[in-house]
Amino acid sequence: xxxxxxxxxxxxxxxxxxxxxxxxxxxxxxxxxxxxxxxxxxxxxxxxxxxxxxxxxxxxxxxxxxxxxxxxxxxxxxxxxxxxxxxxxxxxxxxxxxxxxxxxxxxxxxxxxxxxxxxxxxxxxxxxxxxxxxxxxxxxxxxxxxxxxxxxxxxxxxxxxxxxxxxxxxxxxxxxxxxxxxxxxxxxxxx
Amino acid sequence: xxxxxxxxxxxxxxxxxxxxxxxxxxxxxxxxxxxxxxxxxxxxxxxxxxxxxxxxxxxxxxxxxxxxxxxxxxxxxxxxxxxxxxxxxxxxxxxxxxxxxxxxxxxxxxxxxxxxxxxxxxxxxxxxxxxxxxxxxxxxxxxxxxxxxxxxxxxxxxxxxxxxxxxxxxxxxxxxxxxxxxxxxxxxxxx
DNA sequence: TGAAAAAATTAATCTAGATTAAGAAATGCA
DNA sequence: TGCATTTCTTAATCTAGATTAATTTTTTCA
Numbered sequence: 001x002x003x004x005x006x007x008x009x010x011x012x013x014x015x016x017x018x019x020x021x022x023x024x025x026x027x028x029x030x031x032x033x034x035x036x037x038x039x040x041x042x043x044x045x046x047x048x049x050x051x052x053x054x055x056x057x058x059x060x061x062x063x064x065x066x067x068x069x070x071x072x073x074x075x076x077x078x079x080x081x082x083x084x085x086x087x088x089x090x091x092x093x094x095x096x097x098x099x100x101x102x103x104x105x106x107x108x109x110x111x112x113x114x115x116x117x118x119x120x121x122x123x124x125x126x127x128x129x130x131x132x133x134x135x136x137x138x139x140x141x142x143x144x145x146x147x148x149x150x151x152x153x154x155x156x157x158x159x160x161x162x163x164x165x166x167x168x169x170x171x172x173x174x175x176x177x178x179x180x181x182x183x184x185x186x187x188x189x190x191x
Numbered sequence: 192x193x194x195x196x197x198x199x200x201x202x203x204x205x206x207x208x209x210x211x212x213x214x215x216x217x218x219x220x221x222x223x224x225x226x227x228x229x230x231x232x233x234x235x236x237x238x239x240x241x242x243x244x245x246x247x248x249x250x251x252x253x254x255x256x257x258x259x260x261x262x263x264x265x266x267x268x269x270x271x272x273x274x275x276x277x278x279x280x281x282x283x284x285x286x287x288x289x290x291x292x293x294x295x296x297x298x299x300x301x302x303x304x305x306x307x308x309x310x311x312x313x314x315x316x317x318x319x320x321x322x323x324x325x326x327x328x329x330x331x332x333x334x335x336x337x338x339x340x341x342x343x344x345x346x347x348x349x350x351x352x353x354x355x356x357x358x359x360x361x362x363x364x365x366x367x368x369x370x371x372x373x374x375x376x377x378x379x380x381x382x
Numbered sequence: 383t384g385a386a387a388a389a390a391t392t393a394a395t396c397t398a399g400a401t402t403a404a405g406a407a408a409t410g411c412a
Numbered sequence: 413t414g415c416a417t418t419t420c421t422t423a424a425t426c427t428a429g430a431t432t433a434a435t436t437t438t439t440t441c442a
Contacts (some may be wrong), residue, residue: 062336070331083325092332115314122313123306129320134274136327141261141283143334144367145253148429167389176335181429183391339399358419372399374421383442390437401426408419 002027005050005104008076012127015120023114023121027104032097038079039095045084047105051077054101057170060092069173072098072166078128079103098166148177149185193218196241196295199267203318206311214305214312218295223288229270230286236275238296242268245292248361251283260364263289265353269319270294289357339368340376 002024009020032038032054039045041060051073058071058081070093073079084091085108106114115122142151152175156163163171172182193215200211223229223245230236232251242264249262249272261284264270275282276299297305306313333342343366347354354362363373 060332060336068332068335070328070335082321083328086321086325115317117310119308119310119313122310122317126306126313126317126320129317129324130273130277132324133320133327134277136324136331137261137274140327140331140334141251141259143331144259144261145251169389177428178430179390180392180431184429187391360419368398369400370420371401371422375399375423378421385442386440388437388439391435393434394432396429396431398428398430399426400428402424404422406419406421408417410415410417412413412415 001029001052001102002104004052004076008050009121009124013120013124015118015124019118019120023118026110026114027106030103030105032101032103034097034100037094037096038103039081039084039091039093041091041094043084043091044088045081045091045093046107048078048080048085048108048111049073049095050104051075051079052102052104054103055098055165056095056101057098057166057174058093058095059173060094067173069170072162072170072174074162074165098170143176148175148181149188151175151177152182152185192220192243192293193295195243195267199241200312200315204311204315206309206315210309210311214309217301217305218297221294221296223292223294225288225291228285228287229294230272230275230282230284232282232285234275234282235279236272236282236284237298239269239271239276239299239302240264240286241295242266242270243293243295245294246289246356247286247292248289248357248365249284249286250364251285258364260361263353263357263361263365265356289361334367339366339372340379342366343373343376 005027006020006024009015015023027050030038030049038047038049038056053075056073056079057069058073058079059067059069062068071079073095079095081091081093081095083089084093088108115125142154146154155171155175168182168186169179172179175182196218197211197215200206206214218241221229221240229238229240229247244266247264247270248260249264249270250258250260253259262270264286270286272282272284272286274280275284279299306316333345337345346362346366359373359377360370363370366373
């Protein structure tokens, strides 16, 4: 199963086989059922996760008690709360499985020690982060520029299969509006 | 003047002196007057910039012709349009000086060649990107959770000096609302 | 397989922030 | 120094999306 991550790494960089194996050996499997948590608000985020199978949402609970989804994660994505993981601060985010899932995890100590020595794995994580930055930038741009309906259209266009995969209320929350409003939008489409 | 960047790098990583010098030697100075552009919509973003002095805003023009500020950059920040820089796509963003400024720049080819060999500089840019990711994540969380007035309060609290540094209409745009609304907020504070 | 829980829909009402427009203050520069 | 341009403010009106609440549909699992 770790081959799935190996393949992902080799798409971007070319570490030596020994470098790669020593990295892969530091990763542990964790299997999570739907609705279970990888991370809860108030904990320290001790791991960075690579999703082998399944789907997750990262959310926080705002002052009004409403759950706000800030991110989704699916197969072949890395997922963590960077703020908590890097700065060793208490997490405001929850990371919860939205399907029965399987992940690989690595602790900060182990990752740091890998990244102290491996050029290629530094390149790998840097390249991943560049992609994340580009996605974040686009997302911020969309949030500024598009109406709720347009946000939904664009998201649907870019992730037609994913839209089926999670409940509408999670999607609405991720897109920044209420489930009722999403329902209104979808009603309008059909009509 | 390149010492300023050297100092910044040494805050995070410990490259050899030769590694560092060879990196620094690939960087060129560029001096920019207020309102001039480092990058214009429709161009390729050829450089990544380190700001030695001054202030920039990154913005795009939406379909209604309104300028939307997506980012600011000040001293000791790296600034680029990653999407255009990394993927060699045409930029939708403009990067414009908001003060008379001085930057160091490095082209993609030169940066790639540095990052092919230097472990420590890969670590440096990875660490920078982790910080950017954390900031983006927080920002997205704020955009979800806070009202316009609260966004202004938080931004003001966290950047009291910077608020003085750019025109209010740029700040309003960055925070995601109209100058009129910002003016309304500020009026309310005084009263 | 059917009752309970979870999720989605519909509709009425409400509000944060947008829009428009016109005037006042700053700022820049000849 | 003064005029022109840029920036900021005020106020009236408008709208996208929130809120609330009642109803229906779908999913779960005993």
